[in-house]
Amino acid sequence: MEIKKEHKNILLIGGAVLLVVLICTLSLFLVNNQPLDTTPTRFSIPDNETDSSVWGNFYPLQYESYLKNSENKDSKPHVDSFPYLTEMYKGTGYGAEFNEPRGHLYALDDILNVNSKRWESRQANCFVCKSPQIPDLMDKYDFSKLSFEDAKSEINQTIGCYNCHDTKTLDLKVKQKPLLEALDRMGVDINNATKQDMKSLVCAQCHVSYYFTDENQVKFPWDNGLTAEKILKYYDESNFAEMYHPDTKTPLVKPRHAEYEMFMGSTHQSAGLSCADCHMPYMRDGDTKYHSHYWSSPLQHINQSCLVCHTQGEDWVLNRVSVIQNNTKESQNRAGEAVVEAINAISKAQNTTGVNESILNEAREMHRKGQWYLDFVFVTNGYGFHNPGETMSNLNKAIDYSHKATILANKAILNADTE
Numbered sequence: 001m002e003i004k005k006e007h008k009n010i011l012l013i014g015g016a017v018l019l020v021v022l023i024c025t026l027s028l029f030l031v032n033n034q035p036l037d038t039t040p041t042r043f044s045i046p047d048n049e050t051d052s053s054v055w056g057n058f059y060p061l062q063y064e065s066y067l068k069n070s071e072n073k074d075s076k077p078h079v080d081s082f083p084y085l086t087e088m089y090k091g092t093g094y095g096a097e098f099n100e101p102r103g104h105l106y107a108l109d110d111i112l113n114v115n116s117k118r119w120e121s122r123q124a125n126c127f128v129c130k131s132p133q134i135p136d137l138m139d140k141y142d143f144s145k146l147s148f149e150d151a152k153s154e155i156n157q158t159i160g161c162y163n164c165h166d167t168k169t170l171d172l173k174v175k176q177k178p179l180l181e182a183l184d185r186m187g188v189d190i191n192n193a194t195k196q197d198m199k200s201l202v203c204a205q206c207h208v209s210y211y212f213t214d215e216n217q218v219k220f221p222w223d224n225g226l227t228a229e230k231i232l233k234y235y236d237e238s239n240f241a242e243m244y245h246p247d248t249k250t251p252l253v254k255p256r257h258a259e260y261e262m263f264m265g266s267t268h269q270s271a272g273l274s275c276a277d278c279h280m281p282y283m284r285d286g287d288t289k290y291h292s293h294y295w296s297s298p299l300q301h302i303n304q305s306c307l308v309c310h311t312q313g314e315d316w317v318l319n320r321v322s323v324i325q326n327n328t329k330e331s332q333n334r335a336g337e338a339v340v341e342a343i344n345a346i347s348k349a350q351n352t353t354g355v356n357e358s359i360l361n362e363a364r365e366m367h368r369k370g371q372w373y374l375d376f377v378f379v380t381n382g383y384g385f386h387n388p389g390e391t392m393s394n395l396n397k398a399i400d401y402s403h404k405a406t407i408l409a410n411k412a413i414l415n416a417d418t419e
């Protein structure tokens with residue numbers, strides 16, 4: 001059969017119309033079934049822009065959640081809950097003031113208003129983890145010689161976007177010198193870090209233990225490894241003492257918020273999680289998914305932070321966390337009592353005429369260890385949650401070494417030269 005010309009045209013037009021309708025339907029279907037938008041347009045931020053509100057103009061969702069950190073404003077002195085700290089930190093800046101942490105937006109205010117005993121000998125270094133302006137200022141000045149007041153006059157921004165992101169690519173970037181130097185000494189090439197590694201390493205710029213060298217440089221004591229035991233060995237190898245307990249003359253070293261160290265080797269880290277997975281989970285705004293920039297207790301957004309994996313449900317998660325944290329606090333208190341007992345025994349021995357000095361020094365060595373292991377757990381936020389097994393192991397050591405210190409101090413008295 002022959003098809004007439006007009007019929008051919010009608011068929012062609014009809015086909016074309018059908019095709020257009022098909023394409024439209026298909027693209028509508030595809031658009032509606034696309035995964036939520038998780039790769040936002042990357043805007044280029046001006047070079048060296050440390051003002052987070054400027055970044056906020058380009059990334060309003062992240063900025064809005066960042067501003068929420070102002071809600072995280074409560075903080076009380078640790079000593080209110082743990083009175084043994086008074087004895088443990090006697091004579092140090094920590095004895096003068098040591099409060100619970102609060103939101104990143106308060107970091108600069110808090111260092112400016114902290115009891116001056118906390119920074120009197122440490123000058124500009126105290127600002128190192130409080131502002132996005134630090135990495136560039138450390139290129140400009142020698143922080144080991146800069147005064148607190150001189151640094152203060154240059155700094156007006158609290159922790160913000162520039163601390164963790166590259167201005168051009170928005171990729172995560174480690175900028176803090178002490179971390180870059182520590183990784184370098186350990187033979188770790190930061191350029192080989194995976195995206196997942198970076199989601200913890202940006203936090204490791206600050207949430208780590210550090211000390212001031214004799215040359216007044218901020219340094220991470222990681223050369224032997226990241227556990228409390230390996231870090232203490234690092235200090236012992238050079239007979240380093242940060243302070244002497246006024247009642248016992250024990251040469252002490254001071255751990256600090258070792259969240260990253262504790263997390264490394266934990267159940268969750270070995271299962272492939274990063275800090276950001278719990279502390280900065282994905283949130284949803286309409287069709288857009290974005291990372292929360294509200295750094296607080298993940299239990300505030302348990303659905304997004306925990307229940308994505310733990311299908312056992314909210315009650316299970318809350319209960320497990322409280323069991324871990326209560327066990328930690330109980331053992332911490334026992335270790336605290338043991339450390340105070342050791343301090344009292346050594347102090348009594350020291351005041352005994354003719355006391356056996358060599359046994360007394362052994363007692364001081366045990367006090368140094370006992371206090372170290374307790375303090376390591378104490379200053380690490382989360383009350384043991386980040387690594388329950390390692391936390392308990394450290395507290396066992398704290399209790400054991402402290403008891404040994406007490407026994408040795410008593411022995412030093414018994415062996416006093418009474419001639």
Ligand code: HEC
Nearest residue numbers: 052055056059062063066160161163164199202276290291
């Ligand atoms: C403490 C580190 C840190 C700070 C400070 C920080 N971010 Fe992020 N940001 C992250 C992490 C971690 C991710 C997730 C990266 C990934 O998934 O690879 C992220 C992701 C992002 C993304 C990608 C989209 C998304 O939500 O996943 C944007 C945009 C962003 N941040 C903007 C900002 C802005 C704006 C600020 C300042 C108001 C800021 N960030 C401050 C750590 C930080």
Ligand code: HEC
Nearest residue numbers: 101102103106107110129163202203205206275279295296
């Ligand atoms: C530039 C340094 C710096 C970086 C980077 C940083 N923090 Fe912090 N963070 C701090 C300081 C300092 C405080 C305490 C502020 C205060 O109390 O004034 C703090 C406090 C916190 C708190 C406690 C808030 C509370 O409720 O008590 C959490 C949680 C936290 N940070 C998580 C993170 C996570 C997760 C990362 C990485 C994604 C990170 N931080 C990166 C310096 C930093």
Ligand code: HEC
Nearest residue numbers: 203207259260263268273274275278297298299381382385
């Ligand atoms: C598996 C989830 C998870 C991971 C991963 C994780 N945390 Fe936590 N973090 C928690 C929980 C749960 C708490 C306890 C919160 C509470 O007591 O309300 C906590 C507490 C904290 C606190 C104290 C917050 C406060 O309100 O006092 C800080 C700071 C912190 N974590 C930092 C980090 C850093 C840095 C990393 C990575 C090195 C990390 N966390 C990895 C779940 C996690």
Ligand code: HEC
Nearest residue numbers: 267271273277278298299305306308309310317320321388
């Ligand atoms: C990406 C998946 C994932 C997320 C998110 C996650 N967990 Fe886990 N968690 C695991 C895995 C895997 C284990 C190992 C045991 C297992 O297989 O269940 C575990 C174990 C635990 C345990 C018992 C082990 C221990 O350390 O004693 C607790 C408690 C726990 N998680 C709490 C939490 C809390 C609280 C959060 C949220 C703040 C959280 N988890 C988020 C995967 C996850």
